[in-house]
Amino acid sequence: MLSSALRSMRTRWVTFIGTFVALALGVGLIAMTGLALAATFDAPERRPERFAGTPVVVAPSDTLRVATPVGERTAVLTDPRPVPQGLVTGLSALGRTAEDRTFPVRLAGNDAVGHPWSVAAATPYRVTSGRAPHGPDEVVVTAGAGAGLRTGDRIRITTPGSAAGTGTRTVVGTVADAGFETAVFFDDAEAARIHPAVDAVGVHAEADAVRRLTRDFPGMSVLTGDDRRRADPDPDRDSEALTAVNALLGTAAGITGFVSVFVVASTFSFAVAQRRREFGLLRTAGATPGQVRRTVVVEALVIGVLASAAGCLLGEAAAPMLAGRLADEGLAPAWFAIGDATWPLHTAFWTGLGVALAGAAVSSHRAGRIRPVEALRDASVDTAGMTPSRLLLGAAVLLTGLGLLGWSLLTDPGDVLKRKTYILQPMWIVVGCALLAPLVVRPLTRLLTWLPARLPGATGLLARQNASTGIRRTAAVAAPVLINVALAGSLLGTVATIGEAKATEAAAVSGADFVAGGDGPLDPRFVERVRNVPGAVTSASRSTGVTVLEEGTALISSEARAADPAGLAATARLPLVSGRIEDLDDDSVVVNEEWEKRTVGQRVSVWLGDGRKVSLRIAAVMRTGTGSNGVYVTPANAAGAAVDRVDVKLLGGADLAAVRALLEEAGRDTGTTVMTREAWVTAHHPRTGANTRAGLLLILGIALLYTGISLANTLVMATSDRVRDLAVLRLTGATKPQVLRLVAVEALVVVAVGAVLGGAVAGLNLLGVKGALELLSVSSPVVVPWTALGAVLAACAVAAAVSAVLPALAALRTRPVEIAGSRE
Structure with a gap:
């Protein structure tokens, strides 16, 4: 059985090389992220610094x-x-x-x-x-x-x-x-x-x-x-930095693991589908279904061992580069480096081998069921539908993703805005749609190519027929594009939408015309001068914290601002659902709907920023919003914190230019920056945090690079398997440029199919985020990352066209008569 498998691998080396590359890259990604993740578990021991010379x-x-x-x-x-x-x-x-x-x-x-x-x-x-x-x-x-x-x-x-x-x-x-x-x-x-x-x-x-x-x-x-x-x-800067890197790499490991497992399984399935004629001939020659299955499994075992080993070596070599990139981007401390842990390599190796054998087991079951006559009859045209197992699995995964999204919207809309949720939950929908893609590939292909097929020339018509009749091939090539577009649209779009919502909410809450501070304590002289500016009312506030014990076991800390109630009421538009700002005093607190106790008049025990435990009456309750609506207390409960922000609102009839000049003069004299409300919101509530965006781009870059290579790999496998079809086109009178143009157009059609499916998945995920914001009473538009999506599509289109044309060009070097007359 092993010798037979090795001979088969030598004969169909392009198919097996493609499977090897997909698996090796997948294992390499898992090993690379695993090694980097292992390096985040321990911070280096630091000696005392400021008091190193004092016992x-x-x-x-x-x-x-x-x-x-x-x-x-x-x-x-x-x-x-x-x-x-x-x-x-x-x-x-x-x-x-x-x-x-x-x-x-x-x-x-x-x-x-x-x-x-x-x-x-x-x-x-x-x-x-x-x-x-x-x-x-x-x-x-x-x-x-x-x-x-x-x-x-x-x-x-x-x-x-x-x-x-x-x-x-x-x-x-x-x-x-x-x-x-x-x-x-x-x-x-x-x-x-x-x-x-x-x-x-x-x-x-x-x-x-x-x-x-x-x-x-x-x-x-x-x-x-x-x-x-x-x-x-x-x-705690070292441990905090490593915690952030750990969260980033954990997310990266989850996404890359998901992408690599899915792509490897799809590649194995496509490789078996390409060999239907071969398996049909084996069955005709007398091979039993069990022998066919064992052949596929043995081939997968050989490829799995070799590719997993190569992937581990690749991941071990790439991990230091990933660590260096993280440090260069400021996502990890400058000292961050890969350690000597070996368990990620073992995990990656056995995961790769397990995925290879699992994919082969499913594919071998299908291969063993091939009937000789049916296989020979259907070898050239692949219009078969999905297998019942894939249909059931895809429906189950998609319904699970939709169910999780619906449950979050019904029970806790704020959970949809949390990083772990909006990064990992969409994966269910992406996987489900990718598994069910063959159901819509044929009608979607015919819809997208309806107009090109009616243009002069045969290229559009042939591309339409080839893409719509080769369902497995089209679905296999479209899947990486679907994943690319869906991931880029869902992740970047969700982060941008939430960032826009936070900025919109901050602008809506602030009723001030000018704001100063937000980056540290303000000069008391500035605060005093601003309070005496004619034609304006001011609110000087302090950053502090409040901690509460909920359900008797959970100690929860909340950011808080301490402000005079009169000034706060004049310069802020807090999203209250009950109570009044004016009722805030030294014996009370303003909370939000996330608190366990949230009834006006109720008393709640809290610890202030300096650790003092006090009992405060709830004066008002705010809606939760995007999570930025914290807690408000008076300066008496701010533990002596210094004023770090001043909001200024013009009174009716005040001269805007005169007030602004006085504020800017006070700012110049005390080294304080005064901004308009819009400028302050832009500076302190950016639409997307630099580190968040850099981290997501790094994660997406790894995943998209892999899926892009897999796209090229699948197209090389698919185009190399169509040498006879290309030869027949040449014999019917098509020139080489015409054949190459047809191959390129067909590849772009398949990319378009994947792009539409991926866009639909991304749109569905973004609508879920929009629904969560609406339920939280935050009115903000959905932000679509058009630039990123355009770049992803352009990369996929170039990779697909090049990967389809190059093997076709190599195949056309052989005389068409020799190819058409050859036997497989």
């Missing part, structure tokens, strides 16, 4: 811990409490201390952080030139800060959120760059004036003594050893 650090805990019946639940606090002054005094009695005050600084147009000079030794920073600062107008900067700053330079420094505001200071020294921040060091007294709160204290004392003292101050953490890194800026 003990006392810092506020940024973690809220709540005991529940199912164990402790944690959440991140947005505004941890500063170190109490009493604790600072007590620590100074234990040993030498370094008080850290960290605040944002704008230096030469760049973002930096400010510190008191005394904490520089805790890193330690080393002076490379000059001296330490000794007065309010002197600073020390890290080497490389600003545009070539040197000792003696006078620079303009802005400290947003502080009373010190903007001023010109002298650089009296520089320190070596520590690599984790761009620092500006002030005199200790000046730093305390700018930022009175103490954010952390480095202590040169026994850790046990520090712990005993700290017990009387709840909410404080004593950090020693590697735990000191918790006091570093953004200590």
Whole structure:
């Protein structure tokens, strides 16, 4: 049986090479994404940075811990409490201390952080030139800060959120760059004036003594050893970055796995369909159905082993390039690299072999049922319908996809807008439509070619007849195009539509004419000046957070804004479903419909941004929308957060130009950017996030490249199998250019069929997103990614035409009489 299979593979090497390529590429994709995914499971160990030279650090805990019946639940606090002054005094009695005050600084147009000079030794920073600062107008900067700053330079420094505001200071020294921040060091007294709160204290004392003292101050953490890194800026950046990469690669693995399995199975099925004449001859020669089946399975086993091994090697070689691309695009940390895990290679190999054998098992069952006379009679014209098993499977998959979409729309429309849902759920519909494609290939082909078939010349008519009579061939070639168009349209269109909806919702919620801030604390002088602008009403708000325990086990944190109720009511149009903004006070909260408790007048226990637990009355309830409608409290419940946004609305009869001039003047004097509402929405609510779009394009690029290669591969297989048909055309008088033109037109017809089917699938998925937005009362148009779809179609058309014409050109080199007279 093995020798027979090997001889068959040598005879029909084009078919088997095509199957080998499809399987090897599929396994390579799985191995590549698997290796990259495995590299995201562990972040590198980082040593303490800011307090590397201090044995003990006392810092506020940024973690809220709540005991529940199912164990402790944690959440991140947005505004941890500063170190109490009493604790600072007590620590100074234990040993030498370094008080850290960290605040944002704008230096030469760049973002930096400010510190008191005394904490520089805790890193330690080393002076490379000059001296330490000794007065309010002197600073020390890290080497490389600003545009070539040197000792003696006078620079303009802005400290947003502080009373010190903007001023010109002298650089009296520089320190070596520590690599984790761009620092500006002030005199200790000046730093305390700018930022009175103490954010952390480095202590040169026994850790046990520090712990005993700290017990009387709840909410404080004593950090020693590697735990000191918790006091570093953004200590979880590595794990958070890897979590984002893990989610991206997990999605990529799911999509590429789906695409590769489907394409490989389709290629095996098409390869068996191409050999109907061969199997018919075997049956005529006396081969039993079991022998035919075993032949197909053995061939698949040989190809599966070889192709899976080649795919693993290919994936192992490509994985570092994928990791480098992720780092270059900013989707992964600069240090991200492939590790030494081997389980993705084993997974990819056995998955490839399993798919090959599974595809062969299904195809071999069909091959064994071929009757000799029927096979010989139908070998040239393939108008057979779908097998019952494929029909049932396709209907089941499609109905499952539609059912999941319908269930989400009925029970939780917001779930349709979540990334995992809108990326993975459409796959059911794509697979179902691809499986059922042969049902509509013939009528759709005849519809699309109705006009070309009536044009002068025989090319259009022959292309129509060839595409509509070779149903299996047309369906096999159209399937990759369907997947390409459906994936590009569904994923990119959904992300763009949701982004447009979020921007539309943000613009509708804001009733302001001008907005300032949104990127960090604002200068108090700017806030005060804006409040006194005649002809306008302002609302100064703060970013904070609120955490609630729902159902007794789920600790859920929500973004919140703290604002004065009167100013908020005047400048915002909150999408309320009950209650009034004016009823908001220090004892109440405005929530949205996602909350477990959402009845006006009900009291709910929450933890504020600094970890304080309070009971607040629900003053109003907003609709959920796209998920951007958070929570509103008053400044008294904002844990001392600084003002980071000011909304300004003109009063009736006010002079727009005059108000704008006053706002821009205040902005120039304090280094604050003032925008119109439309400009602010565009800047802070982009239609598509750069990282989101880059990630999707990377995922789609991998999947589309593979399906594009598979499209070319299938066309090469299909065209090589039609050598006799092309020879007959030549014998009837067709010239070589006419034959090549016919082959190209037929390939483009099939691409058009796949494009229409893929467009229908993408349209169905986008209508589901539109329906979810309507149910959430968000009025926003569907965004169709025409540019991306055009690029995908152009690539498919070029790949199809070239892949069909080249093998046909090679076949036409042989004399038609020799081909027509040859035996298979």
